[in-house]
Amino acid sequence: MPNARNHAIKEAAIRARLPELVPATGPPLAVEESFTAVSAVPAGQDPRLTAVSMGFPISVHPLRLPNSRGTLSTGSTTSLIDTRCVRLAGLLARMVPIRPIDEVHISTLFGGQHMNVFGRVDVTFDAFGFEFSTPCWVVNLGLPVDIALGMDWLETYNPKISWRQELEITDANAKKVRKLVDIYVTE
Numbered sequence: 117m118p119n120a121r122n123h124a125i126k127e128a129a130i131r132a133r134l135p136e137l138v139p140a141t142g143p144p145l146a147v148e149e150s151f152t153a154v155s156a157v158p159a160g161q162d163p164r165l166t167a168v169s170m171g172f173p174i175s176v177h178p179l180r181l182p183n184s185r186g187t188l189s190t191g192s193t194t195s196l197i198d199t200r201c202v203r204l205a206g207l208l209a210r211m212v213p214i215r216p217i218d219e220v221h222i223s224t225l226f227g228g229q230h231m232n233v234f235g236r237v238d239v240t241f242d243a244f245g246f247e248f249s250t251p252c253w254v255v256n257l258g259l260p261v262d263i264a265l266g267m268d269w270l271e272t273y274n275p276k277i278s279w280r281q282e283l284e285i286t287d288a289n290a291k292k293v294r295k296l297v298d299i300y301v302t303e
Contacts, residue, residue: 144219145214178240185260222253242294246275
């Protein structure tokens with residue numbers, strides 16, 4: 117079977133670049149969280165507009181990817197990051213995978229379905245002129261955003277939020293950094 121052999125060689129090369137997994141120690145995780153977010157594209161609207169306008173611009177460390185987006189989900193008990201963002205931002209090596217003995221359930225508010233949780237990773241990112249670092253569960257968000265910040269993030273940073281025309285954070289218990297410009301980078 118040449119395909120199976122090629123796959124095994126490719127997988128071994130990828131594993132060689134990732135750090136060793138920390139052995140599973142400690143008691144199994146037993147986590148129950150909830151998540152809510154809605155994304156709808158009105159009939160007749162170009163779906164590309166939603167993909168670049170939902171949420172707010174973020175810059176995920178260490179690679180500081182352009183065109184990354186975040187959203188605030190006050191109906192969520194926890195913060196989540198999309199699995200594709202983890203891969204593209206170079207965070208896979210830092211992700212702690214879920215062990216078979218762990219029971220981590222993140223249910224969606226609409227329908228009560230459980231999301232597939234791949235692991236947990238500490239994410240540092242810039243937004244609104246501040247640098248934040250928060251642990252996120254790694255999931256397939258299914259939204260045109262990369263990070264959904266929940267009540268855990270709100271409680272940690274206690275941001276002052278303005279809702280004048282759109283969401284804006286005017287102050288937070290976080291390090292000040294340069295403010296991101298909300299433009300879609302094409303080159």
